Amino acid sequence: MSVLRTLAAFSLAASSIIATAPFTAAQSTDEDELLNLPTSAENIAAGLEADAYASGLLAYVWGYPLVRMERVARTYSDVPDPKPATSYRAPVNRIGWATSLATPDAKDMPTANNDTLYLSAVVDLGKEPYILHVPDTADRYYVVDVFDMWQNLEHYIGRRTTGTEAGDFALVPPGWEGALPAGITRLDVQTDKVWLWGRLRVSQGEPMEPLMKLQQGFTLRPLSQRDNKDFVAAPETLPKMPDTAGDPLGFYKQLAFALKSNAVPPQDAALFGQFARFGLTEQGFDDSKLTQPQRDALIRALKDGPKVAVSALSSAGTERNGWSWVRGLDDFGYMYPLRTLVAGPYLGGQGEKEAMYPLRSTDSKGEQLDGSKKYVIRFGKAPPVDAFWSLTVYNAADKMLIENPIQRYKLGADTQGLKVNADGSFEVPLQASKPDGDNAANWLPAPAGPFYIILRLYQPKDEVLSGNYDLPQIDPFQ
Template sequence: MSSEFTPVSPAELKSAAKRAYIYTVPLVIMETTRKWRMGAGANVFNHARKLLTHRSRWVTTPNNDTLYSDAWLDLSKGPVKITVPATGERYFSLAFMDMYTNNFDILGTRTTGNNGGVYTVVGPNQAVPEGATNVVRAPTPRVWALARILVDGPDDLPAACAVQDGLFVHDGAAPEDVAPGDPVQRSADWPEYLATANRLLRREPPPVTDGLILEQIRAMGIGPDQMFDADAFDQEQAEAIERGVEEARNWLVQIQRARRSAIDGWTYPSMRNGDYGQNYTLRAVVSVGGLGALPLEEAIYMRAEGDAEEGLFDGNQNYRLHFPAGAMPPLNSFWSLTLYEAMDDGQFFFADTPLRRYAVGDRSPGLQYNEDGSLDLWIGARSPGADRESNWLPANEGPFALFFRGYMPKADLMEGRYRLPRVERL
């Protein structure tokens, strides 16, 4: 491995530093999340036995529709086998993400069906074990396996937990030792951040199709075949790198709360969502604001354009979302509207409201449709009245964001022939 690089100007180093931060921040965020979640070691599923609440802050923009089960797979010592249980008619997905946040395979209702099975997950440079079937090939040696298991109301929770019990990694998978100490986060000083990012690039080799961006940041001594050395730069160069990293970091925070191009009051996801290819900017934005997002064909995520600053909504105001009769979202599964408190760093988490109701959707108990078949959802910090509370999504009194999730969307929604109605201020 080399730490040598061609001398370049401070301006070029600043530009390279911005590119390097945008390119590597998903990798660093994944490693941070991995370290936080690996209390039981690698190759073991952690099961969240309750729906997430306002206290759940380990992943941004969580959902309140499904139980989560997740495992951090270490394939560096060999393949692992995973049993997926039969799930009946319940929505289930098990997404496999590489360390760059790309969903490279999804098992479950949409793809493999609900009958379950045994799957062998193989690392990027490993041979498939003799006799193995249902092989999943991973692009990186470490993988995040994230399952979503639909919960159809509080009474359904025990049955959903039983599905979790049937999801496991087989014995014999070697657990990985977790290095002591706190993970290096994306807010770390540039020498520590870039050293960590480069260590991860060496440990989790990027795809050959990332060759161009790697050449563009090579001048900093960063790459899967290099050793980053912050001391190799003089003061002027170091200051340029610091400015580049800081500009990239600030931009990622600002873009989470910026007004974006909206259609009838909603921003729609890129077709590359969840599997980003060479769209490194989108990948970085989603890793900060929606880590673990699924690809469009599995779930579609839309954010409502608010009427307050930075595209947010004002918790001191009241709003309504009205679906005309016969114009509900076209889906093969379910939908929900979720409200999040907006944080200063660009992340979103459930708000702590008196009802502890974080989302409403087509499975919400007591949801009332109007006589003509239309549907009104009431949003705000103040109750819309006792006769409307079954359709009320309570808000915090500060700025908040609204996200719509639709699982297994039909072509009309994915291809833009159907659009959500605008959220109205009352």
């Protein structure tokens, strides 16, 4: 029997029930659309399509971080040969370090900073905990974030939270009940894989050799090999994710694949149960029973999902003096659109106490920042932070750093030759061409086309967190 014939039969049966059921005045209300809606085949088909769209859209916004993290786990453990100095890729269960600051050629990470050397490690905890040892960094800023596979930032290890003395930290998977040796800090995580994402401060112009030696002091070993200094994790390749080429519903197949090794969080069980109506369950994604309108609705949901994520900048963000930023990047709660946005173009973002990331794409007139114009950024004083700050420009299209003739990819607390006035104020020319005048030393190069900027504030002080610090204005000029 065809789907439409089945719907017609259902409609006829429903109509007969309605015809014999009592109908009271209390039920007869012009405002209640459901009470007056015929159970026709047409309405049922439209309802299935609408339900597929709504459920599919929610599934994308909820599930994208898991898919993204599983993709990243495979990408960041696929080490190129030769490995670029800006790359932090490493095999599974090994630490990878960048040995050079990011440049426009570094394409792994959108919105990469030009302040720190990145660390990355994809850790499989399926057999036992792993021990991360960190060396004494002598108060040098560093942080290692522990992300689960849902892009939840579960733990910070670093200057702000655990200090900069040497230490050992155990990454403990769900359900592990063993004992840890004395002196090891236990960090329980919610998934059997985690992603370690670290940053090590580099001041402009300082030699890299001592930093590379410091990097070697960060080690990662399974608990059973904790004291084996010669241990090197055996090669491990993660199972391939489903190929989505040419498959407009491929995302749902990848989500179903990711759920095989990442249990639905208990607090999301009821939400996940709704997705069975379009074929997504713990057993996988079965699209064999979908009508064409349902398929079309799911495809449309996947196109609109990214827009819902981007809208989180408005619904979850704060705007002040033209700058936008969001709080709670280490505690998303039920803000699924925000979690998806961060997992995408802002992967690895941290909570506001560790770092704040005010973002701006418009000038003081509300117009898009564009390299065809010239701007000046006026700081009343340097941002108040306990670590350091920087201002970075990115192409609007690909979210990458800007190539420029002086190879300056950011301006910050360590910029050599930065001209600051006697009262602590300073101005930053923001334009594509080299400026003239007294503030030329403060030039921050911009691209030829649309761009945006991020003001990074590492370990911001209370003046920033409370909103009492006046973020700088960006004014166009000729």
